[in-house]
Amino acid sequence: MYHPTVARLTYRALLGRRRAAILFLLPGLLLLIAAAVRAFNGADDQIAADVLGGFALATMVPLIGVIAGTGAIGPEIDDGSIVYLLAKPVKRPTIIVTKLTVAIAVTMVFSAIPTFLAGLILNGNGQQIAISYTIAALVASIAYSSLFLLLGTISRHAVVIGLVYALVWEALFGTLIEGARTLSVQQWSLAVAQKASGDNGMIASDVGLPVAVTLLVAVTVAATWYAGQKLRTLAPAGEE
Template sequence: MNPTVARLTLRGLLGRRRGLLLLVVPVLLLLVSALAAGSDGNKHDLVVNILGKLALGTLLPILGLVVGTGAIATEIDDGSIVYLLAKPLPRWKIITTKLTVAIGITWAFSAVPVLVSGLLLYGSKEGLALAYTVAALVAGAAYSALFLLLGVVTRHAVVAGLAYALVWEAVIGNFVEGARKLSIQQWGLAVAESVAADGSITSVVSLGAAVPLLLLVAVAATVLASVKLAGLTLASEE
């Protein structure tokens, strides 16, 4: 991990405008949870709907998209990445440093609010708050890696990311059972299911399949992003 790259990436992601945008996710989640905590509905169902569907199914991928693409896509679009690539620094180290920062920010703005929301809604019963927090951690890392890759390979990273997060996972995944098995959300839920009390959380993917798939996405996205960034260096030098 390179401290200079980490500092520049952190500054870019937590700038005034982007930082305010990132705050929308935890504030919205905590607000919804606070309002729901005072209702008379089934609290278990509230947790599943708010943390499982709203947080993991919608807010987390959007947050991961903003952070993952923002970690590098802006620099590539405006050409400032050339100054970074001119440094005697391995391209894989640039990617892994930016990914580490992106994952850390995603965790801070998602996993912590999820834990607080879960405790607010349901306390520590059935381990739901902890389970969804762990799911936010593993899914957040996978989303960050995937969207960082999109930020390197295409100038339309946000559009491509929204297509995956909102069309594939949120729409197609709700109607086509096979599509759910290729969903980071469902892989995260599989991990949550293993942490929570039996029967309190369900996923269409087994833990034995979810963990390798999460690792595969994270590692493959990191490697491909490093290779693509090296290609950008060669192109600029030519």
């Protein structure tokens, strides 16, 4: 279910000059914010949790997920080059799983590592805040990548829709509106972070851990399956 050639081409597309610049921008901004906050406020556990939860998890991770998830397949569908890939003797589920694996890896590297480093800068991992939010970023990376990869297969406006979702639903509604929080990847990953922190009171989620884990797995599996089904409809005549 993993194709090295497809993976290499996908990595090349995602880490090209323009996309790589955007991918480095958000982590760089997070580290800059963390350094400034530490310089002006010193080490403070609550401020560290606020910065990592408010910017890293609520904004940076979903935006990087948009870039990596949609970029793993969307451009190929838009410019028609996906037809050449589909003409090869590679099963459609293998293409999706490979591209998803690459998208997850890229999202994790550009979100989880900066989150951990920012946590160390802010308070040296006091109260396990850096570790907990890093775990949350890793978990969220999987769900976001699958969602946005699916979006890239079903819409030519995947990036725009993804940005609206990330900035409006996750960063705004998922934070402020109680009912929307239950359907927020951010809240699901926060439930994991809350458990990882030992329920120290610094990290809280509106979703219980069993429900959060169930929804994370269900969304990831369903999005991956449907993306594979959608890709089948793009297959050349006579292919599967």
